[in-house]
Amino acid sequence: MQSQSSSRVVLVPPVHFQFNEETAKDNAFMQRLQVAPEMICKRAMQEFEAYVAALKAHGVETQVFTPPADPINPDAVFPNNWFSTHDGHTLVLYPMKAPSRQSERLPCFIDRLSKEYNYPHLIDLSAHEQNDRYLEGTGVLIFDRPGKKIYACLSERFDAQVCSVLIDELYKSEVRYWKQQQDTVAATSSDAVSAHPLTLVSSSSSAPSKYQLISFKAFDSRHTPIYHTNVMMALGTKWAVVCLESIEEEKEQDNVRQNLKDSGRIVIDITMEQVTEFCGNVLEVRSSVSSQSDSPSSPSSSASISPASAEGYLVAMSSRAFRAFTESQKQQFRDAGVVDFVHVDLDVIETVGGGGARCMLAELF
8 A cells, every 4th residue: 555655855945936926826825025035035045944954853854956056946946846756666747837837847856856766657747738738746636645536626737637647647657566566476476485385475465546536626715716735635644634615615525525534534624714824735744764762863953853753644834834723633633643743934935935835845755
C-alpha cells in the first residue's frame, strides 16, 4: 500500500518573490503590500529560511533547489504546482496556466529529480498548455494515495480531460512497477526453492488499481471559485481537513463527506474564515530519523530533533494557520496520530503569493 506522506520534501527559495499580476487574476488570496519590492523579497527569504530550519529540526529531510538568476519566476517558491512524484520512481510534470509559472519547470531541476533522486520515468503533461488546458499539480489535486482517490475542486486551473490522462498514465506506471516487483519476487522464489526445496516464498502485493476522481465546485466567502483545492482541503494518513461549507452543492458536499468517512479518517471541518487563515493549506510530513539518540542537530538550528517527531506524523503549516485552528481541532489531529505541528511565520509569502506552507513543499515518494 502506498504511503500518504513522505519524509523528504523539495523547496525552492523565493529569490525573485513578488506580487504576480498573472496569477492574481483568479487567486483571491493574493494581496498587495505597500512595501518596497526588495523588502518583500527579503522578508520572504527570511520566512523561507525559518521554515526550512523548522522542518530540519523536526527531522524532515529538506532538499533546496536554488533557481538561476534567469528566468525571473515570482511564484517559484510554490514547486508543488509543477511537479509531483509517485511510486515506481515516477515524476509528473504539470501544465500551468500562467506563462511566468510555466518557466518554473527548469530543465536543470527536472534533470536533478530524474537522475539524483531516481525518478527516471516521466509523465509530461505540459504540452496541454498549448490547448489552454491546465492541471496545477497538488495545488488542484488532493491525492488519497492509499485509497486511490483524487479530490479536486473545479477551476480554471483544473482540466478534467488532462486529469483523466494523468490517471491513465499513473495506472500504466504503477502496473509497470508492480510487474517488475513480481518478476523480482518470482526470481527470488525460484532461487530460494532451489536452495531449500521446502521453502515457500510468496508476494502479498496486489495488482494496482486506477485512481477515482471526486470533483466538486467550491467557493470562498465572496462566492469566488476557489482556485486551488489545497486551500480548502488536505489529507493525512488518519485525518482530513476540509471546508465542507465551501462546497455549496448538497450532493457534492455529501459525496465528499461520505468518501472521507469511508476512508476511516478523522474529519476536521474548517470554516470559511479558517480557509482565509490558510488552515486548509497544511501538509502531513514524517521524520526521516528513527530516534533522537541517532539524530544529528539541524545544521541551521541548535535545537535537536524531538523524540516525538521521530515517532509519529507531523503537520506542517504557517503560524497564522496554527493560531486559527481551535484547541478542539488540534486535539483531533493528535487523536489521528499527529505528534507535533511544524509552524513558522509565513505572512508575507501567504499574503503576497496567495499560497502557504503546503504549497511550498513538493514531496519525494
